[in-house]
Amino acid sequence: MSRKIIIDCDPGIDDAVALCMALFDPRLDVLAITGVAGTVDAGQVTNNITAIVSMLDPPRYPRIGKATPGQDAPVLDDQELHGRDGLGGCNFEPSGRQHQSPSEKVISDLVQQNPNEITILCLGPLTNLARLVRLEPNIIPLVNHLVISGGSVSQSGNATAVAERNMHFDPQSARSVFDSATTKSVVPLDVTDEVRFGVELLEQLPSPATHVGALLRRILPHAFRAAHQQLGQELIPLYDPVALISVVEPDLFHWEPMAGKVETLGELTRGMTVFDQRLRRQWQMNMEVASEVDAEEVRSAIIRSIRYAGQKS
Secondary structure, X not given: OOEEEEEEEOOOHHHHHHHHHHHOOOOEEEEEEEXXXXXXXXXXXXXXHHHHHHHHOXXXXXXXXXXXXXXXXXXXXXXXXXXXXXXXXXXXXOOOOOOOOEHHHHHHHHHHHOOOOEEEEEOOOOHHHHHHHHHOOOOHHHOOEEEEEOOOOOOOOOOOOOOOHHHHHOHHHHHHHHOOOOOEEEEOHHHHOOOEEOHHHHHHOOOOXXXXXXXXXXXXXXXXXXXXXXXXXXXXXXXXXXXXXXXXXXXXXXXXXXXXXEOOOOOOOOOOEEEOOOOOOOOOOOEEEEEEEOHHHHHHHHHHHHHHHHHHO
């Protein structure tokens, strides 16, 4: 029986890879893809989601939630690694679908229609979930499971010295979601950074004659070029596909119960995820965190999922 899922994201090259995998995975019933500002601004996020879904033409079209700007989020993007449009500078045209509902409205509607049945996979900042915590607190306890790609336990950040990008972009929202009354799993940089891919990944992609192959062969080369030019690295992480695999194959990860909070005010530590690991812990446990990963198996699972999606597209 497939798992009902909402994917909340800010595409983003690695988000796009995760969407290719999820939309054709028989283990998942993707009810909606909801946009959140992050990698690019809110308008571009919505354009990217509609363009990706249109190009992939999945067997079942999900609802699309429109991204809206956050009130307190900084002027911050990830163009140096993802391109000005977030998708490698391809400037895909949106599908023309108009009048989407705001993301938080789509999430609220679906959770109420399917209480205690939906997993929400958060691949971007936690702005939309925080709006629900604030405006419709009765909705959050009806979410079956919340899986969050972001944060770090002991690893350095990728936005600042200590903060991961999704948490740094909107730390106030992340703090409120961490404190919310729902079952949460966090997939931090400590494990997602361990699953890296070399340029040979391009040779393993589906045929360009498939929808998935055509899309990924256009956007992934930019990720390798940007990693080489901007970071001096030949291998790239795919954070969001790793988080997706944690939903469908959680046994490939080791999970530990933890007590976590997000720093919102620090001049140097904005968005830092802090975990109480003292011998005499004083904070209440509020999530499980992936602390180890079978990197080789997850890498293989991602490649299998991409190739399967190609067969179905």
